Amino acid sequence: MNSVSSPQLAPASSPSRISIALAERSYEILIGSGLLDSADAWRDLPRADCALIVSNVTVAPLYLARLQTALSQHYRRIEVLNLPDGEAYKDWTSLNLIIDALLSRGCDRKTVLFALGGGVIGDMTGFAAAVYMRGVPFVQVPTTLLAQVDSSVGGKTAINHPLGKNMVGAFYQPVRVIADLDTLDTLPARELSAGLAEIIKYGPIADAGFLGWIEQNLDALLARDKAALAHAVQRSCEIKALVVGQDEREQGLRAILNFGHTFGHAIEAGLGYGEWLHGEAVGCGMVMASDLSVRLGLMPAEFLTRMRRLIGRAGLPLLGPRLGVQRYLELMRVDKKAEGGEIRFVLIDALGHASMRAAPDALVAEVIAANCA
Numbered sequence: 489m490n491s492v493s494s495p496q497l498a499p500a501s502s503p504s505r506i507s508i509a510l511a512e513r514s515y516e517i518l519i520g521s522g523l524l525d526s527a528d529a530w531r532d533l534p535r536a537d538c539a540l541i542v543s544n545v546t547v548a549p550l551y552l553a554r555l556q557t558a559l560s561q562h563y564r565r566i567e568v569l570n571l572p573d574g575e576a577y578k579d580w581t582s583l584n585l586i587i588d589a590l591l592s593r594g595c596d597r598k599t600v601l602f603a604l605g606g607g608v609i610g611d612m613t614g615f616a617a618a619v620y621m622r623g624v625p626f627v628q629v630p631t632t633l634l635a636q637v638d639s640s641v642g643g644k645t646a647i648n649h650p651l652g653k654n655m656v657g658a659f660y661q662p663v664r665v666i667a668d669l670d671t672l673d674t675l676p677a678r679e680l681s682a683g684l685a686e687i688i689k690y691g692p693i694a695d696a697g698f699l700g701w702i703e704q705n706l707d708a709l710l711a712r713d714k715a716a717l718a719h720a721v722q723r724s725c726e727i728k729a730l731v732v733g734q735d736e737r738e739q740g741l742r743a744i745l746n747f748g749h750t751f752g753h754a755i756e757a758g759l760g761y762g763e764w765l766h767g768e769a770v771g772c773g774m775v776m777a778s779d780l781s782v783r784l785g786l787m788p789a790e791f792l793t794r795m796r797r798l799i800g801r802a803g804l805p806l807l808g809p810r811l812g813v814q815r816y817l818e819l820m821r822v823d824k825k826a827e828g829g830e831i832r833f834v835l836i837d838a839l840g841h842a843s844m845r846a847a848p849d850a851l852v853a854e855v856i857a858a859n860c861a
């Protein structure tokens with residue numbers, strides 16, 4: 489049983505710049521409206537002759553021109569690569585396309601990569617930056633709620649494998665994160681809900697007060713109220729920065745950010761990626777992990793009721809797909825937290841506190857049976 493404690497967190501504030509302090513270096517997360525067009529946000533980026541913007545066919549028509557304008561002051565040559573859209577493309581083929589573009593366009597080892605899009609683009613661009621010529625700088629420009637509150641921060645980069653989610657990757661930090669809240673205006677409602685799942689996650693694992701705030705402000709978040717979104721993004725990034733600042737490479741504490749993901753990743757991999765969004769799988773995974781926390785006697789039954797209610801209100805599915813109990817167990821044994829074939833779950837043992845624990849297969853089977861369609 490490997491226990492991890494949540495950090496002591498400072499009270500929420502409303503900064504537009506959050507610093508993430510790591511052993512080797514720190515970087516800033518800029519959050520606000522209009523950042524794509526603000527000269528300030530793009531100042532003091534790494535110097536280079538060339539920049540490569542990696543985006544996709546959905547996001548580029550919406551925001552590429554403005555990013556090109558912002559970067560035109562800083563880079564003589566701005567290359568663009570637009571990948572196909574979707575989780576199913578978070579794979580070797582897309583990674584190779586980024587490396588091919590860098591090489592075929594003569595990009596040297598100072599080239600700066602810009603990830604313009606959601607978590608799929610961010611994870612792949614970060615991975616390409618980590619391995620191209622053994623490492624070039626990259627900047628995260630997250631345009632989904634999920635990417636602004638989670639994937640753009642903390643340096644986990646990866647591609648999926650048919651046998652398991654994010655199985656090939658590297659820890660590699662961006663030099664800056666620039667989250668323009670205005671890009672959320674064009675986000676489809678289903679994607680907004682997916683982002684809410686990762687926001688909700690931060691409550692039970694690290695900040696009971698934030699969980700209450702989300703419950704009270706969920707309607708405003710769903711209505712895209714800018715002040716509510718700004719607070720949710722800022723508080724989420726503060727919590728993530730505090731956790732990653734203490735345990736960049738997930739030796740212990742950082743695993744709390746995986747709450748709901750052991751079940752969630754099994755859903756994504758089991759469906760072949762893309763049928764369910766990552767945030768949807770995490771939402772349903774949090775219901776399952778909450779149920780397991782209750783069945784193990786760590787939390788009272790009311791906690792599961794509360795989580796179900798909030799996740800349902802956020803527009804996320806509460807019941808997982810019927811993959812079969814054995815298939816779920818098989819998929820979860822591939823999870824990166826598993827050791828020697830033993831699945832380990834991030835469970836809640838007090839509101840605002842999580843720990844990593846194993847659980848008897850029979851109990852996990854009960855949870856799966858009770859929470860599948």
Ligand SMILES: NC(=O)c1ccc[n+]([C@@H]2O[C@H](COP(=O)([O-])OP(=O)(O)OC[C@H]3O[C@@H](n4cnc5c(N)ncnc54)[C@H](O)[C@@H]3O)[C@@H](O)[C@H]2O)c1
Nearest residue numbers: 546606607608609631632634635638639644671674675766
């Ligand atoms: N590295 C991490 O720490 C971390 C954390 C959480 C999730 N992830 C990964 O992130 C991925 C999920 O990210 P996601 O939810 O952003 O999905 P995504 O990147 O697929 O984006 C969701 C959809 O929204 C579209 N889109 C993006 N911005 C838009 C905008 N402003 N307006 C309209 N459409 C827009 C995209 O084209 C896509 O169709 C998963 O692969 C997950 O594993 C990584």
Ligand SMILES: O=C(O)C(=O)C[C@@H](O)[C@H](O)[C@H](O)COP(=O)(O)O
Nearest residue numbers: 638642644653654742745746749824
């Ligand atoms: O940053 C982290 O650490 C997380 O676990 C954040 C998760 O939301 C994210 O989905 C992450 O990619 C999952 O990590 P993995 O190591 O299980 O692939």
Ligand SMILES: [Zn+2]
Nearest residue numbers: 686749766770
């Ligand atoms: Zn996640």
